[in-house]
Amino acid sequence: MDANDDLDARWNAVANRLQEESIEVPNSPELTGTIIDSNPRVGIWLMPNNTSPGELENFVSEMIPDDDPVWPLSEDYIDGIPEKARKFTEKKILRAKIHAWLATREDPRQMGVAIRAQDLRVDGPLSTTFANWLRELFE
Template sequence: MTPIQKLLIVEGIDDKYVISRLLQRRKITYKHFEIRDANGIRQSLNAFSIAIKSGNYDVIGIVVDADTDLLERWQDLKNRLTKEGYKQIPQNPNPKGTIIVEPEEELPTIGIWLMPNNDKTGMLEDFIRFLVPEDDELLPIAQNQVNNIIKTGQNRFTKAHKSKAIIHTWLAWQERPGTQLGKAITYRFIKSQQYILDDGKASNFINWLQALFKE
């Protein structure tokens, strides 16, 4: 059996399903490629460092949430890469996805994507929100509902999870309520068969994956 040579580390199962479904929708496949759900941000960062040290991979990508401090997350990743011998690390993340190659060192090619888009704080749910068509009528209502709940102090979720509340509220109002994030990528309206999400808005992310994991 050929060993896996290309690894993409993600924070959680939703990230794994969203990315898998995006690739499926674009009919993109890679050889010797694994998407690994590390089950949390700390676990993802640690798995990233361990994968580099292992010497088992030609290419290692990581997709993590920027959360509330994008620069702090970026600095953490930079520190880990510097510790492993990387020198060609940009000062700031590339808005179209970062790829780091060390031609003079025997180190794997590295790819970094900070959800949602490398230059804003946020998470996977913000990435999904970007894919909602601009003429969608329900998303603004869902946003207002969540804002009103926060304003009146009735929210049981933390403000850091506001985006999660908005996108899951929006999904709950579709023809098939409660659709998981991953399945939302390939969800179509029953009558029109139109997709509820516009994968064209994910082109920067898809292009980054293709550049990183190209055959």
């Protein structure tokens, strides 16, 4: 789930809901994703990285290859739209940039499909940590 603007508030909201179900929750999220061995087993990953405010798009932006020549152009395109002409809020600017970048792919697609098409790299530190957390959660 997205941490959005306040990681602590999001964590507390999740913890309170789980505690209502008598599930013990740590005081803060684990850096590598939280797994609670309860019944049912619970996994919590606060996007983008369990330590920073943000959302899925912050996570995905880490997956865009560093040497991708289109990413800076996508950023420039969105940055070049006058604020008065934008239909999206400042909080959603990264989402707009990612979707502009996705629109340039061979077959413009959603983020999840872009992973399968190998447009997004999955071997970076954050992606690897997330994948390891998922594997451990579902063992």
